[in-house]
Amino acid sequence: xxxxxxxxxxxxxxxxxFAAERADDDAWLRDLRAxxxxxxxxxxFPNTKQEEWRYTRVTPMAEVPFQLGCPATTPVxxxxxxxxxxxxxxxxxxxxxxxxxEPALSALATRTDVHVESLRALDTAIEPPLGSLxxxxxxxxxxxxxxxxxxxxxxxxxxxxxxxxxxHLVFVATGSREPRATQPRLFIDASENSRVQVIQxxxxxxxxxxxxxxxxxxxxxxxAQVDLVTxxxxxxxxxxxxxxxxxxxxDARFSHHNLTLGGRLVRNDLExxxxxxxxxxxxxxxxIGAGEQVIDNHTLLDHAVPHxxxxxxxKGILGGRSRGVFRGRVIVRxxxxxxxxxxxNPNLLLTxxxxxxxxxxxxxxxxxxxxxHGSSIGQLDQDAIFYLRTRAISEPRARQLLTRGFxxxxxxxxxxxxxTEGLHEPLGDRLAEATxxxxxxx
Amino acid sequence: MSESPNAELEKLxxxxxxxxxxxxIEEDRAPPGLNExxxxxxxxxxxxxxxxxxxRLKALRRFLELLENETEPTWSHVHYPKIxxxxxxxxxxxxxxxxxxxxxxxxPELLATYDKLGIxxxxxxxxxxxxxxxxxxxxxxATTFKDELExxxxxxxxxxxxxxxxxxxxxxxxxxxxxxxxxFFACLNSAVFSDGSFAYIPKGVRCPMELSxxxxxxxxxxxxxxxxxxxxDEGAYVSYLEGCTAPQRDENxxxxxxxxxxxxxxxxxxxxxxxxxxxxxxxxVGGIFNFVTKRGACRGKRSKISWTQxxxxxxxxxxxxxxxxxxxxxxxxxxxxxxxxKHQQADTGTKMFHIGKNTRSxxxxxxxxxxxxxxxxxxxxHIGPKAEGARNYSQCxxxxxxxxxxxxxFPYLEVENASAQVEHEATTSKIGEDQLFYCRQRGLTEExxxxxxxxxxxKEVLRELPMEFAVEAQSxxxxxxxxxxx
Numbered sequence: 051x052x053x054x055x056x057x058x059x060x061x062x063x064x065x066x067x068f069a070a071e072r073a074d075d076d077a078w079l080r081d082l083r084a085x086x087x088x089x090x091x092x093x094x095f096p097n098t099k100q101e102e103w104r105y106t107r108v109t110p111m112a113e114v115p116f117q118l119g120c121p122a123t124t125p126v127x128x129x130x131x132x133x134x135x136x137x138x139x140x141x142x143x144x145x146x147x148x149x150x151x152e153p154a155l156s157a158l159a160t161r162t163d164v165h166v167e168s169l170r171a172l173d174t175a176i177e178p179p180l181g182s183l184x185x186x187x188x189x190x191x192x193x194x195x196x197x198x199x200x201x202x203x204x205x206x207x208x209x210x211x212x213x214x215x216x217x218h219l220v221f222v223a224t225g226s227r228e229p230r231a232t233q234p235r236l237f238i239d240a241s242e243n244s245r246v247q248v249i250q251x252x253x254x255x256x257x258x259x260x261x262x263x264x265x266x267x268x269x270x271x272x273x274a275q276v277d278l279v280t281x282x283x284x285x286x287x288x289x290x291x292x293x294x295x296x297x298x299x300x301d302a303r304f305s306h307h308n309l310t311l312g313g314r315l316v317r318n319d320l321e322x323x324x325x326x327x328x329x330x331x332x333x334x335x336x337x338i339g340a341g342e343q344v345i346d347n348h349t350l351l352d353h354a355v356p357h358x359x360x361x362x363x364x365k366g367i368l369g370g371r372s373r374g375v376f377r378g379r380v381i382v383r384x385x386x387x388x389x390x391x392x393x394x395n396p397n398l399l400l401t402x403x404x405x406x407x408x409x410x411x412x413x414x415x416x417x418x419x420x421x422x423h424g425s426s427i428g429q430l431d432q433d434a435i436f437y438l439r440t441r442a443i444s445e446p447r448a449r450q451l452l453t454r455g456f457x458x459x460x461x462x463x464x465x466x467x468x469x470t471e472g473l474h475e476p477l478g479d480r481l482a483e484a485t486x487x488x489x490x491x492x
Numbered sequence: 493m494s495e496s497p498n499a500e501l502e503k504l505x506x507x508x509x510x511x512x513x514x515x516x517i518e519e520d521r522a523p524p525g526l527n528e529x530x531x532x533x534x535x536x537x538x539x540x541x542x543x544x545x546x547x548r549l550k551a552l553r554r555f556l557e558l559l560e561n562e563t564e565p566t567w568s569h570v571h572y573p574k575i576x577x578x579x580x581x582x583x584x585x586x587x588x589x590x591x592x593x594x595x596x597x598x599x600p601e602l603l604a605t606y607d608k609l610g611i612x613x614x615x616x617x618x619x620x621x622x623x624x625x626x627x628x629x630x631x632x633x634a635t636t637f638k639d640e641l642e643x644x645x646x647x648x649x650x651x652x653x654x655x656x657x658x659x660x661x662x663x664x665x666x667x668x669x670x671x672x673x674x675x676f677f678a679c680l681n682s683a684v685f686s687d688g689s690f691a692y693i694p695k696g697v698r699c700p701m702e703l704s705x706x707x708x709x710x711x712x713x714x715x716x717x718x719x720x721x722x723x724x725d726e727g728a729y730v731s732y733l734e735g736c737t738a739p740q741r742d743e744n745x746x747x748x749x750x751x752x753x754x755x756x757x758x759x760x761x762x763x764x765x766x767x768x769x770x771x772x773x774x775x776x777v778g779g780i781f782n783f784v785t786k787r788g789a790c791r792g793k794r795s796k797i798s799w800t801q802x803x804x805x806x807x808x809x810x811x812x813x814x815x816x817x818x819x820x821x822x823x824x825x826x827x828x829x830x831x832x833x834k835h836q837q838a839d840t841g842t843k844m845f846h847i848g849k850n851t852r853s854x855x856x857x858x859x860x861x862x863x864x865x866x867x868x869x870x871x872x873x874h875i876g877p878k879a880e881g882a883r884n885y886s887q888c889x890x891x892x893x894x895x896x897x898x899x900x901x902f903p904y905l906e907v908e909n910a911s912a913q914v915e916h917e918a919t920t921s922k923i924g925e926d927q928l929f930y931c932r933q934r935g936l937t938e939e940x941x942x943x944x945x946x947x948x949x950x951k952e953v954l955r956e957l958p959m960e961f962a963v964e965a966q967s968x969x970x971x972x973x974x975x976x977x978x
Contacts, residue, residue, distance in 0.1 A: 101567065384895075384896075385895075387895070397907075399907065399909075399910035399912070400910065401910055402877075402909065402910050402911075403877075403910075404910055405906075405907060405908045406905070406906075406907045407904070407905065407906045407907070408903075408904075408905040408907075408916070409902070409903065409904050409905065410901075410903060410916070410918075411900070411901060411902050411903075412899075412900060412901040412918060412920055413569075413898070413900045414890070414892070414898060414899050414900060414920050415897075415898040416892075416895060417892035417893070417894055417895045417897065417922045418895070418922055419892070419920060419921065419922070420919075420920075420921050421919065421920040421921070422917070422918060422919040422920065423901070423916075423917070423918050424915070424916060424917040424918070425903065425905055425914075425915070425916040425917075426913075426914060426915045426916070427875075427905060427907045427912065427913070427914040427915075428912070428913040428914065428915075429910060429911060429913070489910070
């Protein structure tokens with residue numbers, strides 16, 4: 051049997067065992083898992099013959115015999131979290147250890163402006179229903195994640211609420227010698243005219259191989275604003291798959307900032323549908339590759355109605371023998387007139403052996419629109435390096451400065467100023483790693 | 493603003509195809525169907541050598557395999573009913589028994605056809621200095637200026653003649669750029685190609701005139717499978733023109749051509765196309781399916797291949813003229829204007845494979861969609877690991893006229909070398925009301941203003957066309973915009 055088929059069988063039996071263990075869960079949850087499992091079974095793991103997975107082989111992940119995440123044997127300390135997930139927003143910190151909510155590490159101040167709950171502890175129904183915002187027919191990993199759904203964060207922002215401090219959700223992988231898989235879930239429902247900022251932080255506490263297969267579902271109500279920052283800084287042996295799916299209501303604003311700093315094989319799928327008029331969407335991304343890393347970003351922006359605006363900026367910095375992929379798809383549906391959509395994907399190749407595949411796409415079925423995209427792949431400007439050297443700055447330092455400048459645009463655009471400042475150092479470390487990562491011989 | 497632009501657009505969409513007429517000439521045709529007998533028949537009609545027949549049969553077997561496994565490509569952004577490859581007539585030749593020495597001997601009806609198309613061979617021969625190898629359905633019927641070219645050592649003739657006269661050159665290069673199993677349609681073409689053009693420019697020769705071929709599809713229910721092979725030896729230069737118009741038919745006609753270009757050291761090939769085949773009527777009935785494989789190999793150092801195309805016809809266009817930049821410092825260019833109206837669909841673009849060092853490529857693509865037209869740019873820029881200092885610049889702009897049409901951009905950029913620089917940019921918009929207002933305020937009618945803006949939009953591409961073609965291309969675009977568009 052081919053590795054992907056074997057893996058499919060293995061995961062299906064894992065999910066069936068999981069379902070049997072959780073026979074006491076609510077009926078809706080059991081049904082959701084069963085339906086998602088059927089969808090995963092239909093699709094199996096994707097191969098590179100599929101257009102959506104053309105540049106990314108998932109075989110390395112499929113070959114690892116993952117076990118489902120179980121609670122950590124050694125307790126996780128608060129200081130370990132603060133160390134890895136810096137800067138920490140202590141007043142609104144929510145920690146998930148191997149996929150499970152950990153109240154002891156979380157700030158449990160009884161908030162009135164926003165309801166943050168663990169999915170397992172949830173006693174009221176979620177509306178729109180969980181799993182309805184992500185298309186599990188198209189995304190095998192989202193289907194698998196939902197089939198194994200255990201715990202997650204449910205954020206409900208009441209009508210008109212203005213949440214001033216960012217909510218910091220840290221998903222910690224403790225690691226064990228037997229590789230573990232977790233399925234973190236984030237659900238955000240921002241009601242009319244509310245406003246919230248959320249930071250989703252993925253960290254590992256050890257160097258063990260792990261799999262994070264997360265799904266985030268976001269509904270942004272009329273006039274509401276949601277800013278979501280995703281920071282992925284897991285260890286160099288981690289596999290990370292994520293599906294972020296957002297639906298925007300009338301005059302809603304949504305921004306997503308996706309920082310990929312770690313992992314071995316990372317695939318981010320992002321889907322935003324502008325469902326009602328006047329919605330606005332910003333998608334920013336920064337991915338930094340080193341070593342043998344593969345980072346694949348797929349975005350889909352669906353302008354379903356008139357008067358929507360969107361802008362995307364995904365920047366890639368690739369060192370060593372790493373590979374970066376960007377595929378951005380913008381669809382402007384018939385009648386979605388007055389749409390303004392821009393998309394840009396500049397990439398920096400630092401070493402011989404690094405590779406970038408960029409595939410920005412525009413599909414436009416309406417005429418009164420302004421749409422554009424751009425993509426570039428290149429190196430640091432020789433003139434700029436020369437200029438800095440004439441100012442007595444060494445060449446390595448000059449390269450570092452310029453690379454930093456390239457990345458800074460995304461960092462500076464983060465919605466939380468404290469985060470921009472706090473990430474300055476981790477980002478510098480990561481850039482140094484990418485710059486010094488050896489490439490292959492020319 | 494007034495409603496007139498839409499009304500004008502409708503007028504454009506409803507414009508009758510001007511070149512829709514059928515020339516009534518007796519022809520020699522094979523029964524429909526695809527099998528070994530047909531391939532053997534074509535090959536024997538052409539008096540081909542054994543190796544070519546074998547090559548065709550290899551291709552046929554592969555194609556039948558592909559057909560059986562249902563691997564007809566579906567990835568392109570076009571929709572059409574399934575083609576029954578067994579219903580197509582694969583061979584049809586106008587009946588002409590003797591080889592003609594001069595144009596006077598050509599069937600007068602045939603010449604009249606060209607006149608209606610505005611291509612008078614005689615006139616061209618006399619005035620413009622263009623040698624025309626006219627292809628009428630599948631057999632080359634008139635070749636002009638051959639003697640003059642021969643003096644320079646340039647070989648320019650129909651493909652079947654080349655097979656007879658220069659078998660070594662044909663055998664050496666045929667299928668070397670587009671192998672018989674390259675893709676579904678190239679495979680079909682390799683099995684059943686009937687004729688085409690062949691040109692060889694010897695070392696250091698600059699071809700003194702534009703080589704030109706006019707294609708016509710004339711016979712009902714026949715597919716046309718042309719094969720063009722163009723070789724520019726070291727230091728040679730050639731500019732090749734290809735233009736097409738087709739008569740009006742109700743059933744869809746398949747055209748699956750293959751063009752292979754080979755440029756050796758320091759050679760330059762410029763290949764220009766104006767394609768104006770029957771696009772189907774306003775309900776999307778009929779029209780040509782234009783599924784073409786065009787590829788050039790820059791084999792030599794400092795060689796250059798430049799593709800320019802103006803695509804205004806065909807119900808469906810599926811075409812990606814490509815460059816394989818093998819030689820160090822070689823250059824590939826692609827300039828394209830594609831216009832889709834009525835129910836036309838076009839999925840077109842290019843592929844640039846950078847293999848050699850310091851290779852450069854430029855892609856300029858302009859798409860105009862009106863009516864229910866669907867328009868896609870699909871392009872690949874691949875920079876191989878050894879292509880040090882490779883450089884690419886791509887720009888793809890789309891103009892949407894009307895709210896029922898679509899424009900799409902699917903670029904693929906694959907870079908495996910850190911010293912490469914690749915840039916891609918695309919925009920999609922309609923003609924700005926402020927632009928129109930500005931022109932109108934300067935005393936232009938709306939129609940003139942739009943015509944001017946569209947011409948300006950395409951200018952970067954049109955100016956790449958040789959003079960002879962630029963005129964035709966502009967008038968083609970002009971016709972489409974006539975009264976219209978505003």
